[in-house]
Amino acid sequence: MPENIPRVVIVGGGFGGLAAAKALRHTRAQIVLIDRNNHNVFQPLLYQVATAVLTPSQIASPIRELLRNQKNTMVLLGEVRAVDKDGKRVFVTNVDREGVPIEYDYLILATGSTHSYFGHDEFEEFAPGLKGLADAAAVRNKALLAFEQAEAEENPSRHRDLLTFVLVGAGPTGVELSAAIASLIRKTVRSEFRRIDPALARVVLVDGGDRVLRSFSEDVSQAAKKRLEKLGVEVRLGHPVELIDGHGVVVAGERILSKTVIWTAGVEPSPAGKWLGVETDRAGRVRVQKDLTVSGHPEIFVVGDTATLDQDGKPLPGVAQVAIQQGRYAGRTIQRRVLGKSDLRPFRYFDKGNMAVVGAGFAVLETFKSRIRMKGLLAWLAWAGIHLQFLAQANLRVSVFLQWVWTGLTRELGSALIVNFHASERRKPMPDAPHDAILGKSGGSLGTGIKGPYDQPGRSGQERGLGPALT
Numbered sequence: 188m189p190e191n192i193p194r195v196v197i198v199g200g201g202f203g204g205l206a207a208a209k210a211l212r213h214t215r216a217q218i219v220l221i222d223r224n225n226h227n228v229f230q231p232l233l234y235q236v237a238t239a240v241l242t243p244s245q246i247a248s249p250i251r252e253l254l255r256n257q258k259n260t261m262v263l264l265g266e267v268r269a270v271d272k273d274g275k276r277v278f279v280t281n282v283d284r285e286g287v288p289i290e291y292d293y294l295i296l297a298t299g300s301t302h303s304y305f306g307h308d309e310f311e312e313f314a315p316g317l318k319g320l321a322d323a324a325a326v327r328n329k330a331l332l333a334f335e336q337a338e339a340e341e342n343p344s345r346h347r348d349l350l351t352f353v354l355v356g357a358g359p360t361g362v363e364l365s366a367a368i369a370s371l372i373r374k375t376v377r378s379e380f381r382r383i384d385p386a387l388a389r390v391v392l393v394d395g396g397d398r399v400l401r402s403f404s405e406d407v408s409q410a411a412k413k414r415l416e417k418l419g420v421e422v423r424l425g426h427p428v429e430l431i432d433g434h435g436v437v438v439a440g441e442r443i444l445s446k447t448v449i450w451t452a453g454v455e456p457s458p459a460g461k462w463l464g465v466e467t468d469r470a471g472r473v474r475v476q477k478d479l480t481v482s483g484h485p486e487i488f489v490v491g492d493t494a495t496l497d498q499d500g501k502p503l504p505g506v507a508q509v510a511i512q513q514g515r516y517a518g519r520t521i522q523r524r525v526l527g528k529s530d531l532r533p534f535r536y537f538d539k540g541n542m543a544v545v546g547a548g549f550a551v552l553e554t555f556k557s558r559i560r561m562k563g564l565l566a567w568l569a570w571a572g573i574h575l576q577f578l579a580q581a582n583l584r585v586s587v588f589l590q591w592v593w594t595g596l597t598r599e600l601g602s603a604l605i606v607n608f609h610a611s612e613r614r615k616p617m618p619d620a621p622h623d624a625i626l627g628k629s630g631g632s633l634g635t636g637i638k639g640p641y642d643q644p645g646r647s648g649q650e651r652g653l654g655p656a657l658t
């Protein structure tokens with residue numbers, strides 16, 4: 188690329204960063220997009236990977252592939268760990284080098300957020316969150332392993348604990364995931380497992396607030412709760428989780444024994460505010476000005492989950508549409524500056540509405556400032572259409588659509604694989620366990636005397652074979 192044209196460095200190839208890059212496609216500038224992952228993930232469908240309906244590759248695309256026709260853009264795999272805003276450089280750690288400086292004329296930070304355990308980082312070991320593909324695959328492994336353990340457990344009194352799934356946080360992700368796990372139990376467990384009684388399984392959704400889906404209006408949230416309960420989800424509101432450990436959770440002083448606890452409660456922004464040393468909100472989001480730049484630095488834009496901006500007296504929500512619209516705005520503003528044109532009017536978010544799916548065939552939706560509210564099949568069809576449309580590539584749209592139809596007709600899942608797990612490597616027979624007891628020679632007994640990971644609280648997810656598995 189020629190040297191005498193401005194360079195725009197975009198950090199993050201998620202919703203915001205990709206929208207910014209695309210807005211700059213016709214700009215006479217050198218665009219460098221840096222991401223620590225080589226792929227863009229469609230996070231709204233992560234819960235379907237976690238519940239084995241879709242495969243990771245159906246909701247993610249290599250960023251390089253997405254931008255291959257954009258000749259002014261270079262994609263780099265690397266993690267930004269610092270910004271020198273006076274020297275106009277970012278420092279990137281890539282595959283084999285640390286702190287490589289990359290200069291910029293304009294910088295767009297679109298580094299998103301990660302899950303937050305509200306000061307209880309010790310919960311993470313026992314309650315994985317859902318943010319990227321590896322998280323979704325780890326949750327899938329954890330849930331499928333719980334079914335396998337229950338099937339192998341001849342003592343029915345332990346089935347209930349093995350088949351208790353606790354979700355912490357009743358926002359859209361918690362609601363969608365709990366409904367999907369309840370459906371998974373009703374469909375897959377019933378048809379594929381012989382020893383497990385699905386009636387023993389519990390899905391418990393816990394939240395300290397007084398209703399599910401608090402970003403929705405009250406009647407929509409009530410409808411979602413009713414639907415969850417119809418699917419068999421126990422909704423426990425008004426009490427935050429007090430403890431999460433290797434045995435399950437404690438809520439309102441009550442211990443709920445569970446093998447599978449999933450964290451869907453909160454997010455915290457990337458450390459972009461620290462890199463820049465600028466004003467942030469309490470959570471750490473960078474306070475941006477109305478043109479999405481940082482005070483005193485008109486060349487630095489921060490967009491999406493990692494930024495905060497008030498509109499009509501309220502901070503904008505951390506959703507995909509905000510990130511996309513902000514990324515596009517930052518890209519267009521830079522384009523105009525490169526062309527010597529006047530700046531755009533201040534950024535204003537156009538709220539297209541809110542939706543959440545509560546099991547197959549049922550969604551809740553509100554749009555036009557909540558004037559239009561829908562629930563049920565029609566809302567689900569709208570949800571499905573919109574989600575298909577927003578997948579990054581046409582092949583993914585076709586593949587996800589066909590998978591949904593196939594799963595709807597046959598109940599077959601897209602990817603119920605437990606990857607990176609070999610029972611024989613992790614579960615050695617106890618020295619005194621007689622061989623015939625392990626193989627269940629007599630009376631159909633399977634595994635008497637074998638100690639499983641359930642008996643060893645405190646072991647990490649990796650040790651349990653729950654590590655990243657991207658199949």
Ligand SMILES: Cc1cc2nc3c(=O)[nH]c(=O)nc-3n(C[C@H](O)[C@H](O)[C@H](O)COP(=O)(O)OP(=O)(O)OC[C@H]3O[C@@H](n4cnc5c(N)ncnc54)[C@H](O)[C@@H]3O)c2cc1C
Pocket residue numbers: 198199200201202203204221222223224226227228230231232233234265266267268297298299300317318359360457490491492493505506507508510542
């Ligand atoms: C499970 C889940 C479900 C969701 N469902 C919905 C939904 O249904 N509807 C909705 O509107 N929103 C939903 N959201 C929220 C939505 O996904 C986010 O608001 C949106 O992704 C924010 O976009 P972003 O560009 O700010 O960040 P992201 O899309 O998260 O992108 C950030 C990118 O930056 C990269 N990155 C981070 N740090 C660095 C670094 N230091 N160096 C290099 N690269 C870095 C990451 O790899 C990533 O690619 C959901 C989120 C989750 C987690």
